[in-house]
Amino acid sequence: MxxxxxxxxxxxxIDDLHADLDAWVRxxxxxxxxxxxxxxxxxxxxxxxxxxxxxxxxxxIWPTPGAPAVFAEWPSADDGAPVALVYGHHDVQPVDPVELxxxxxxxxxxxxxxxxxxxxxxxxxxxxxxxxxxxxGLRAHLAATGRDTPAVTVKVLIEGEEESGxxxxxxxxxxxxxxxxxxxxxxxxxxxxxxxIPSAVTAMRGxxxxxxxxxxxxxxxxxxSFGGAVPNPLHAMASLLAALHDDQGRVTLxxxxxxxxxxxxxxxxxxxxxxxxxxxxxAGPAASRVATGEQGFTTLERTxxxxxxxxxxxxxxxxxxxHKTIIPAEAHxxxxxxxxxxxxxxxxxxxxxxxVDAHLPEGIEAEVHAPPxxxxxxxxxxxxxxxxxxxxxxxxxxxTDPGSVLFTREGGSGxxxxxxxxxxxPLLFLGVGLPNDRIHSPNERVLLPMLTRGAEAAxxxxxxLAALRPRxxxxxxxx
Amino acid sequence: MxxxxxxxxxxxxIDDLHADLDAWVRxxxxxxxxxxxxxxxxxxxxxxxxxxxxxxxxxxIWPTPGAPAVFAEWPSADDGAPVALVYGHHDVQPVDPVELxxxxxxxxxxxxxxxxxxxxxxxxxxxxxxxxxxxxGLRAHLAATGRDTPAVTVKVLIEGEEESGxxxxxxxxxxxxxxxxxxxxxxxxxxxxxxxIPSAVTAMRGxxxxxxxxxxxxxxxxxxSFGGAVPNPLHAMASLLAALHDDQGRVTLxxxxxxxxxxxxxxxxxxxxxxxxxxxxxAGPAASRVATGEQGFTTLERTxxxxxxxxxxxxxxxxxxxHKTIIPAEAHxxxxxxxxxxxxxxxxxxxxxxxVDAHLPEGIEAEVHAPPxxxxxxxxxxxxxxxxxxxxxxxxxxxTDPGSVLFTREGGSGxxxxxxxxxxxPLLFLGVGLPNDRIHSPNERVLLPMLTRGAEAAxxxxxxLAALRPRxxxxxxxx
Numbered sequence: 001m002x003x004x005x006x007x008x009x010x011x012x013x014i015d016d017l018h019a020d021l022d023a024w025v026r027x028x029x030x031x032x033x034x035x036x037x038x039x040x041x042x043x044x045x046x047x048x049x050x051x052x053x054x055x056x057x058x059x060x061i062w063p064t065p066g067a068p069a070v071f072a073e074w075p076s077a078d079d080g081a082p083v084a085l086v087y088g089h090h091d092v093q094p095v096d097p098v099e100l101x102x103x104x105x106x107x108x109x110x111x112x113x114x115x116x117x118x119x120x121x122x123x124x125x126x127x128x129x130x131x132x133x134x135x136x137g138l139r140a141h142l143a144a145t146g147r148d149t150p151a152v153t154v155k156v157l158i159e160g161e162e163e164s165g166x167x168x169x170x171x172x173x174x175x176x177x178x179x180x181x182x183x184x185x186x187x188x189x190x191x192x193x194x195x196x197i198p199s200a201v202t203a204m205r206g207x208x209x210x211x212x213x214x215x216x217x218x219x220x221x222x223x224x225s226f227g228g229a230v231p232n233p234l235h236a237m238a239s240l241l242a243a244l245h246d247d248q249g250r251v252t253l254x255x256x257x258x259x260x261x262x263x264x265x266x267x268x269x270x271x272x273x274x275x276x277x278x279x280x281x282x283a284g285p286a287a288s289r290v291a292t293g294e295q296g297f298t299t300l301e302r303t304x305x306x307x308x309x310x311x312x313x314x315x316x317x318x319x320x321x322x323h324k325t326i327i328p329a330e331a332h333x334x335x336x337x338x339x340x341x342x343x344x345x346x347x348x349x350x351x352x353x354x355x356v357d358a359h360l361p362e363g364i365e366a367e368v369h370a371p372p373x374x375x376x377x378x379x380x381x382x383x384x385x386x387x388x389x390x391x392x393x394x395x396x397x398x399x400t401d402p403g404s405v406l407f408t409r410e411g412g413s414g415x416x417x418x419x420x421x422x423x424x425x426p427l428l429f430l431g432v433g434l435p436n437d438r439i440h441s442p443n444e445r446v447l448l449p450m451l452t453r454g455a456e457a458a459x460x461x462x463x464x465l466a467a468l469r470p471r472x473x474x475x476x477x478x479x
Numbered sequence: 480m481x482x483x484x485x486x487x488x489x490x491x492x493i494d495d496l497h498a499d500l501d502a503w504v505r506x507x508x509x510x511x512x513x514x515x516x517x518x519x520x521x522x523x524x525x526x527x528x529x530x531x532x533x534x535x536x537x538x539x540i541w542p543t544p545g546a547p548a549v550f551a552e553w554p555s556a557d558d559g560a561p562v563a564l565v566y567g568h569h570d571v572q573p574v575d576p577v578e579l580x581x582x583x584x585x586x587x588x589x590x591x592x593x594x595x596x597x598x599x600x601x602x603x604x605x606x607x608x609x610x611x612x613x614x615x616g617l618r619a620h621l622a623a624t625g626r627d628t629p630a631v632t633v634k635v636l637i638e639g640e641e642e643s644g645x646x647x648x649x650x651x652x653x654x655x656x657x658x659x660x661x662x663x664x665x666x667x668x669x670x671x672x673x674x675x676i677p678s679a680v681t682a683m684r685g686x687x688x689x690x691x692x693x694x695x696x697x698x699x700x701x702x703x704s705f706g707g708a709v710p711n712p713l714h715a716m717a718s719l720l721a722a723l724h725d726d727q728g729r730v731t732l733x734x735x736x737x738x739x740x741x742x743x744x745x746x747x748x749x750x751x752x753x754x755x756x757x758x759x760x761x762a763g764p765a766a767s768r769v770a771t772g773e774q775g776f777t778t779l780e781r782t783x784x785x786x787x788x789x790x791x792x793x794x795x796x797x798x799x800x801x802h803k804t805i806i807p808a809e810a811h812x813x814x815x816x817x818x819x820x821x822x823x824x825x826x827x828x829x830x831x832x833x834x835v836d837a838h839l840p841e842g843i844e845a846e847v848h849a850p851p852x853x854x855x856x857x858x859x860x861x862x863x864x865x866x867x868x869x870x871x872x873x874x875x876x877x878x879t880d881p882g883s884v885l886f887t888r889e890g891g892s893g894x895x896x897x898x899x900x901x902x903x904x905p906l907l908f909l910g911v912g913l914p915n916d917r918i919h920s921p922n923e924r925v926l927l928p929m930l931t932r933g934a935e936a937a938x939x940x941x942x943x944l945a946a947l948r949p950r951x952x953x954x955x956x957x958x
Contacts, residue, residue, distance in 0.1 A: 228817065239717075242718040314793060323813055338702065
């Protein structure tokens with residue numbers, strides 16, 4: 001393995017990273033459960049102290065109407081140094097069903113796995129493990145470059161409500177817009193394709209949701225007296241939802257694809273090189289014999305690069321034991337849409353309404369509840385110098401060339417688009433989680449060698465970003 | 480109004496009928512609620528006493544594993560007199576939502592309505608009111624004909640679990656088959672088309688039910704990671720149920736219509752003469768702007784003479800507040816089928832299984848739970864002399880000619896087919912309920928002038944049945 005000053009430092013001090021992660025995972029910072037609010041506060045306090053200890057001269061805990069965020073800033077002494085903002089979250093998912101955990105979720109436990117040593121615990125990967133690499137990474141950067149301050153001004157904003165939908169995050173960004181001003185956002189809340197496959201996430205999907213209610217008779221009717229002669233809202237709902245996709249697997253909302261940015265040739269090629277064992281993937285939690293979806297796209301493209309519609313819940317009529325011979329008065333469905341750049345979540349409500357109206361049988365009334373907001377999709381600019389800096393950093397950490405760093409897409413949704421839009425800064429994704437880290441599930445784990453690689457990549461990143469010529473940076477910021 | 484001895488007696492003693500009904504309705508014999516079991520027993524006791532008082536020499540309360548039935552027999556002194564069995568039920572529906580009742584459900588109250596005086600109370604129509612006409616009717620028959628015993632041997636079997644699905648009725652019929660032996664069954668649990676439209680029900684629909692479970696992933700999946708790439712059981716259920724009817728409104732189960740007896744020309748013609756204000760009907764509880772259903776049939780034919788399929792309940796995935804971005808592991812639906820002669824409820828389970836298999840997308844597993852049993856449809860033989868006797872009786876009570884008595888069909892289902900099959904006797908329907916009696920709903924009522932007509936028709940019926948020549952009866956019994 002080739003040596004570098006950054007690598008040497010990271011390897012020499014990797015126990016510090018492990019100790020930090022162990023201490024942080026022991027704090028059950030579950031934001032969804034109000035009874036854990038004091039633990040989320042404790043997690044913020046721990047993180048603030050860790051940032052101070054790392055050397056950040058400014059560290060603040062920012063309260064919100066919900067859980068607190070942590071802000072830190074370490075200005076570069078270099079004139080004109082770029083400003084980078086690291087984003088992540090210090091809250092974690094609930095642990096139910098707790099009986100499925102082999103080791104207690106908040107007693108981090110080392111386990112030897114097939115790919116190397118793992119640390120098990122809630123948050124070990126999402127997001128404490130993925131974030132913690134920056135503490136050691138920044139120290140390695142300073143030690144390797146012999147500097148007293150980072151080569152770029154490093155700001156950090158770690159929120160405490162990401163696992164609860166980041167309800168106060170956009171307002172926090174608006175409020176502290178000046179102090180958060182930056183040239184580039186480094187999102188550390190994602191993963192790579194596999195332990196031996198260095199890769200970078202290039203986009204995250206957005207989210208919009210709608211609840212549809214169909215109404216027929218004023219009251220539940222006796223199916224003996226009325227059956228076969230009046231519209232049944234459950235039949236109407238079935239027909240409606242059956243028409244949500246066409247025979248090509250495309251979502252049928254009018255205008256749904258209008259703003260979809262097509263996959264570029266380079267990205268598609270790099271995504272296509274990600275090794276993906278579809279049968280193994282299907283045999284996992286999907287427990288499916290087949291992959292389905294939009295025609296003309298691979299499974300990885302369907303889950304990352306294409307917008308989708310999924311019915312998440314459907315109900316109406318009698319659902320108890322035995323049977324009840326009614327035509328129910330109402331039928332309900334919950335549908336969510338995953339969006340990709342440049343779709344806008346606020347467009348979806350109107351599209352759903354138009355679509356429902358177009359499919360409504362006579363005699364059925366519809367009500368569509370589509371809350372404002374939603375989550376916007378976001379995407380990196382693959383051609384920007386910032387992206388080159390990221391790919392260089394990852395390549396060095398993984399002993400490969402930047403052209404071998406593959407691209408992946410994150411199918412899930414987070415507040416990253418708010419960072420890009422409110423701070424008007426491009427997004428880079430540096431995260432070393434793995435697809436089988438079991439985040440949000442029992443027995444969450446992180447692969448420890450990935451954290452070592454992550455700390456190295458983080459260390460390289462500050463040097464790489466600083467090395468961009470000012471001209472590059474102006475161009476990049478212009479995106 | 481022309482006079483007859485039967486009519487004179489009924490009119491002179493109508494207060495007895497009203498007093499009987501008042502006393503019986505005061506007993507809250509709700510069979511569905513176990514806490515009312517003593518009241519169902521009290522109802523049986525009251526009825527047994529009323530039958531004794533009417534003159535039946537044999538009156539017995541027959542226990543079942545559920546609520547008791549009442550049996551009575553009054554043999555005719557005439558050699559070779561036919562044997563008729565009156566069927567009905569002494570239990571009633573629950574009264575929820577009780578706050579919607581204008582008068583307390585078990586305090587029978589007279590109300591002056593647009594069509595004459597009404598009696599309000601649970602069971603006032605279904606089935607205590609419809610049944611009670613036989614007490615006065617039989618007394619009128621004896622008084623008018625000057626006989627000590629009826630002209631036909633009258634047997635009575637009044638069950639106590641009809642509103643709970645008659646779970647022990649078929650076994651009771653099997654057990655007492657010998658004592659229940661009869662030439663014809665007179666079902667008194669139905670109604671007529673309108674107060675001024677004498678009519679006879681000719682058939683009741685049967686019932687079969689199925690619960691369908693579709694399974695996809697082993698567990699609920701995150702729609703960000705899996706959305707758009709694996710089969711969603713809710714999508715599969717929507718497509719399946721959307722295919723339950725074709726574009727002609729016909730049920731798509733393979734073989735579903737094979738045994739359906741087509742509507743005869745005479746019956747269709749007589750059904751077509753039933754005055755039916757479709758707009759008023761739709762504006763009632765259906766609250767619908769449109770009637771829909773199988774093409775080529777009227778609303779009355781759709782609800783009475785044609786088999787139907789209705790989804791009664793559907794559920795799966797997340798149904799709580801807000802949204803949850805899952806692809807659920809399972810989807811469920813409950814479907815019931817109304818059947819007409821000569822469909823067999825036991826055929827439906829296999830038809831549903833074949834239909835589900837034919838519509839199942841790859842990657843979705845199906846489970847169909849179709850309990851054995853169900854309710855068989857039943858129908859009168861319109862050409863039999865028994866039917867002529869019924870039409871004559873109704874015509875006399877309504878001062879019209881037998882050819883003016885219209886035919887209707889009962890869309891609901893009951894244990895009548897068991898009577899026909901186990902006792903091997905043809906069915907006649909004599910019932911004076913009305914479509915707007917609000918049976919099973921708050922503010923159930925009966926129109927008192929209909930009870931007067933019913934008692935007259937019941938009085939005429941025994942004479943009319945006895946007047947059939949033995950040759951007619953042999954022919955009729957052969958059906």
